[in-house]
Amino acid sequence: MKHNFGAGPGILPHEVLKQAAEGVVDFNGIGLSILEISHRSPEFEAVLAEAVKLVKELLNVPEGYSVLFLQGGASTQFALVPFNLLPQDGKAAYLETGVWANKALKEAKNFGNVEIIASSKADNFTYIPKDYTIPADASYFHITTNNTIYGTQLHEYPKSPVPMVADMSSDIFSHPINVADFGLIYAGAQKNMGPAGTTLVIVKNEILGKTGRTIPAMFDYPTQVEGGSMYNTPPVFAIYVSMLTLRWLKAKGGVEAIEKENKAKADALYVEIDRNPLFKAVCAKDDRSYMNVTFVCTNPEHEKAFLELCDEKDIVGVKGHRSVGGFRASIYNALPITSVHVLIDAMQEFAEKNK
């Protein structure tokens, strides 16, 4: 068995993969594959309805919000958010905490004015800025709740006087959130929710339809809401596997239970990084991510050898992003704590060898 610390598309629960594989051959015993049935069939409509219901249950989504399963990844939402929420003469406020936040705000500039209200770019995004004022005249305020590349995470969300929009691609379903604090939440599935190919959007209906802009049907949230994510053929299999993963999460006790596991995994790993003289963390302690743990070797010349040791131990996906270097251990919901212990053991073995 491999210990999959990949940053995404990331690890999925074993039992989900097994069920998904069965569905590819024969879905629920109907004699057809999930890949070759109509999205308008009662069988798939039940899958989509259950997926939406599980999102609402797991995150306690209040009345007045719609839950959508779309395509195109978070990168498509970078454009759809301002397309739908930012009038041409309006202004959007962005918190710049990493490459993805930066890409999001760049897309918004095509649609209106953008104000970067705080940024940690000058420090290579090693912390989350905290002293800023969200302008009350902004159309919305955008945050990226977890920064996959740098390994930082917002552990508290600001109170926003305007609708808050959050890219939660890499930490959704990893801990409880209060959806009512947000105008819109989006997340590519391929970290904690399912395989690549679908994107979750949770949107407060009353913030939509106010820009006066004509929006192509596929990019128009109200059209997607009206169509129940089926304005056109949805990504059937990606939604099916997401539903299975959400079902798995519910059976585990939901986001409250998984948060405890995630903290236990992250804490164990950060303790080792701080303790082990061969390694060090790179981000501000208060802003460390519970999803993507970044660290480097105190002596950069050791890095190649440690990657080789990981390879020997079937530890995969720990090479850091090219813009940061070092290591990144992504410890998403589905990663068992036993894998974290294998990594910690490897770090200790490596320290022994290099005393």
Added chain:
Amino acid sequence: MKHNFGAGPGILPHEVLKQAAEGVVDFNGIGLSILEISHRSPEFEAVLAEAVKLVKELLNVPEGYSVLFLQGGASTQFALVPFNLLPQDGKAAYLETGVWANKALKEAKNFGNVEIIASSKADNFTYIPKDYTIPADASYFHITTNNTIYGTQLHEYPKSPVPMVADMSSDIFSHPINVADFGLIYAGAQKNMGPAGTTLVIVKNEILGKTGRTIPAMFDYPTQVEGGSMYNTPPVFAIYVSMLTLRWLKAKGGVEAIEKENKAKADALYVEIDRNPLFKAVCAKDDRSYMNVTFVCTNPEHEKAFLELCDEKDIVGVKGHRSVGGFRASIYNALPITSVHVLIDAMQEFAEKNK
């Protein structure tokens, strides 16, 4: 075994489904699922490269064209085509042959002027208009090569003085085409190429980048070309299954071989429809589709009973689209001729019973 005549997402080859299921559990023996590996891994890069290569081989794609695997279905392309090809003061020419052609031209109206150069709407799209002139000052000319709902198909493509854009969602890879006649071809995967969740685009590079419009990154063909379909995380599994399906098609002898099978299937079914007094075809004979065979009962009161008989015989997906009624037998590449014979037998049995 079911006989799957569904219009889409449609039938896929059995061996492809088996391989896909194996990949969901353990992809190529690497100890990880295809659903949980990085899209930047050498394993997935090889899948994408092979998928692109197979498209080029099977369709004889000439130099100067790019092959993309995107997300969002053909409905997204309805907007991306004019976004990328139609200047604000320009004009696009559309042939209106069905609901999908109509949706495509409606989206184009958001971006510039649209001229419907011919339409069969007044006759409920039962034929393909043929006498028309394509304006030489249009930015492009758009056709829908097969009309899934009505069961009509263009069996010859017009010569166009301007770049020809084709929605081939429901007949791509069903017969040889001359890609050089087209500026852009697009197709949702879920009929002849793979599962829902990816969209094939084949585009002549030299027609791009001429509108002067600023286009969000995800909607900009040049950005997708430059990123090799990996500007962001692509729909890994849908591309993988598409690659497997294209490999299957190549092993069968490619589009020339499958065209013969498709004609044999369609001819057998149309002969029965024309012969059997209880059924009749609805479309102009010359424009009958080799992919979606539409027909009705001569006595509409028989339709319910025939659907029940189909159900008994494990024939699924033959109910006609609500806007046409009657029956629609979709006979995509993966449908074996034995299934067509089962349907024909059912029609003959039904005629015997109702003499």
